[in-house]
Amino acid sequence: MPIDPIALTKQLVNIDSTTYHEGSCGEFLASFLAGEGWQVERQSVPQPDAATVPGAGDGPRFNVYASEAGVIPDLVLSTHFDTVPPFLGPCREDETHLYGRGVCDAKGILAAQAAAAERLRADGAKVALLFVVGEERDSAGAAVANKMSKGSKFLINGEPTENRLALASKGALRVELRAHGKMAHSAYPELGESAIDKLLAALHDVQVLELPVVEDVGESTSNVGLISGGRAPNVIADKAEAHLLIRLVGPSESTREAIMKAVAGRCDVDFSLDLPFVRMRALPGFDTMVAKFTTDIPSLTNWGEPFLLGPGSIHVAHTPDENIVKTELLEAVSLYMKLASRLLAGND
Numbered sequence: 547m548p549i550d551p552i553a554l555t556k557q558l559v560n561i562d563s564t565t566y567h568e569g570s571c572g573e574f575l576a577s578f579l580a581g582e583g584w585q586v587e588r589q590s591v592p593q594p595d596a597a598t599v600p601g602a603g604d605g606p607r608f609n610v611y612a613s614e615a616g617v618i619p620d621l622v623l624s625t626h627f628d629t630v631p632p633f634l635g636p637c638r639e640d641e642t643h644l645y646g647r648g649v650c651d652a653k654g655i656l657a658a659q660a661a662a663a664e665r666l667r668a669d670g671a672k673v674a675l676l677f678v679v680g681e682e683r684d685s686a687g688a689a690v691a692n693k694m695s696k697g698s699k700f701l702i703n704g705e706p707t708e709n710r711l712a713l714a715s716k717g718a719l720r721v722e723l724r725a726h727g728k729m730a731h732s733a734y735p736e737l738g739e740s741a742i743d744k745l746l747a748a749l750h751d752v753q754v755l756e757l758p759v760v761e762d763v764g765e766s767t768s769n770v771g772l773i774s775g776g777r778a779p780n781v782i783a784d785k786a787e788a789h790l791l792i793r794l795v796g797p798s799e800s801t802r803e804a805i806m807k808a809v810a811g812r813c814d815v816d817f818s819l820d821l822p823f824v825r826m827r828a829l830p831g832f833d834t835m836v837a838k839f840t841t842d843i844p845s846l847t848n849w850g851e852p853f854l855l856g857p858g859s860i861h862v863a864h865t866p867d868e869n870i871v872k873t874e875l876l877e878a879v880s881l882y883m884k885l886a887s888r889l890l891a892g893n894d
Contacts, residue, residue: 548661548665549657549661549664550661551654551657551658551660551661551875551876551878551879552644552657552872552875552876554578554656554657554660554661555637555644555653555654555656555657555870555875556637556644557574557578558571558575558627558648558653558656558657559636559646559647559648559649559653560636560637560646561574562633563627563628563629563679564601564628564630564632564633564647565601565628565629565631565679565680565681565683566594566599566601566602566603566628566680567603567605567607568607568608568628568679568680569603569605569607569608571627572588572606572607572609572610575610575627575656575677576588576610579612579660579675580612582664584612584613584675585612585613585614585615586610586611586612587610587612588608588609588611589608589609589610589611589687589690589691590607590608590690591607591609591678591679591686591687591690592686593605593607594684594686599683600772607679607687609676609677609678609679609690609691610675610676610677611675611676611677611694612663612675613674614667614672614674617672618672618696618698619673619696619697619698620671620672620673620698620699620700620890621671621672621673621674621698621699621700621701621702621850621886621889621890622673622675622676622698622700622701622702622849622850623659623662623673623674623675623702623704623882623886624659624676624677624678624701624702624703624704624842624846624849625652625655625656625659625677625678625703625705626652626677626680626681626687626688626842627652627653627656627677627678628679628680628681628682628683628687629647629648629653629682630647630682630864632647633647634646634647634866634868637649639872642872642873643869643870643871643872644869644875645868648868649858649868649869649870650706650857650862650863650869651705651706651860651863651864651868652681652704652706652856654857654870654875654878655706655856655857656677657875658856658857658876658878658879658882659675659702659704659882660675661879662878662883662886663675665879666887671886671887671890672890673886674696674698676846676849678690678691678842681841681842684818684819685821685842685845687842688842688845688846689845691845691846691849692846692847692848692849693848695848695849696849698850699850699851699889700851700853700886700889701843701846701849701851701852701853702852702853702854702855702882702885702886702889703841703842703843703846703852703853703854703855704855704856705837705839705856705860706857706858706860707835707854707855707856708835708859709833709855709856709857709874709877709878709881710833710834710835710855711826711833711834711854711855711885712826712834712835712853712854713825713827713834714762714763714825714826714836715823715824715836715837715839715841715843715854716764716793716795716837716839716840717793717794717795717796717798717820717821717822717824717844718792718793718819718820718821718840719791719792719794719798719801719802719819719820720789720790720791720792720817720818720819720820721789721790721791721815721816721818722787722788722789722815722816722817722818723745723748723749723752723788723789723790723813723814723815724785724786724813724816725741725742725745725748725775725785725786725787725812725814726741726744726785727739727743727744727782727783727784727786728782728784729781729783730781731780731781731782732779732782733780735782737782738782739782739784740783741775741776741783741784741785741786742775742776742783742786743783744786744812745775745786745787745813747812748808748810748812748813749770749773749788751808751810752768752790752805752808752809753768753770755804755805755808757792757801758794758796758801759795760795760796762836763795763823763836764795764836764838765795766792766793766794766795767792767793768791768793769790769791769792770788770789770790771789771790772787772788772789773786773787773788773789774786774787774788793838793839793840794821794822795823796823797822797823798820798822802817821840821844822844824841824843824852826852826853826854829885829888831888832855832881837860838860839860841854853889855878855881855882855885856878857870857871857874857877857878858871858875
């Protein structure tokens with residue numbers, strides 16, 4: 547029987563696979579695809595250091611690669627199966643929508659790709675599937691997969707683009723600021739040195755920076771996502787840190803330099819993630835968009851020319867109301883087949 551993308555989406559959403567805790571979902575996927583006649587390879591991905599990475603796990607995690615035995619694929623369909631926390635419980639549905647963590651980012655996409663690949667394979671196309679972990683944090687799964695490329699000519703990556711072909715996707719620069727001070731009784735601030743004061747002053751100067759803007763793409767954006775520090779209200783803080791994510795619209799070098807200048811030595815600066823801005827080509831017959839978010843594409847450079855397409859809206863991803871329209875999910879299967887067939891025919 548053909549893969550039912552709605553049923554598969556529900557099965558995937560029912561499994562908690564928040565980043566660093568993807569093992570159970572990976573096992574389900576590997577078993578499911580093997581049952582569909584694919585040769586399955588598990589690509590082990592290491593856990594990060596729990597001492598420095600909040601939420602790090604201690605269980606196995608791995609990418610799932612599925613292909614026909616002995617066949618080098620011309621095209622690979624790929625997305626991720628990790629999700630942002632928290633896990634929201636079993637998938638819910640009504641007549642028109644599915645609801646739940648990962649339903650559009652990106653388990654519904656995964657299900658649509660699996661259904662499309664099955665039909666393409668039946669038509670004789672040399673296709674494969676690559677489903678990775680870690681996209682929501684650091685693209686660790688994609689980095690591992692990039693060292694294990696199979697020689698494909700094309701990569702169709704899946705993220706929520708409302709079934710439009712992306713012409714570009716923004717890059718990501720993760721910035722970690724750490725300030726150091728000296729503890730003292732808060733009644734005698736002159737005896738201490740506040741790390742929080744240093745951090746806040748540096749953050750202010752970073753946030754007022756004029757970041758690059760590109761006319762046909764948009765502006766760079768910045769978000770302070772994590773901030774912590776201090777010991778107690780009556781203690782001068784000896785340490786404080788903040789984690790920022792900047793969405794890039796070009797090379798990161800000028801932004802890095804501007805941040806270092808703005809911080810001016812008040813904090814230690816660590817650029818812990820740098821994924822570049824990517825442009826992609828249009829194809830006739832596909833609606834287009836510009837993705838303001840980052841994908842695994844910059845970390846999958848050895849898998850062929852990239853394209854980005856997927857059902858669902860990024861506007862509901864990472865929210866308690868994450869959802870996907872069932873008809874859009876089904877339409878994605880046809881769009882993936884159309885895109886793959888066009889690329890494999892070599893007419894564009």
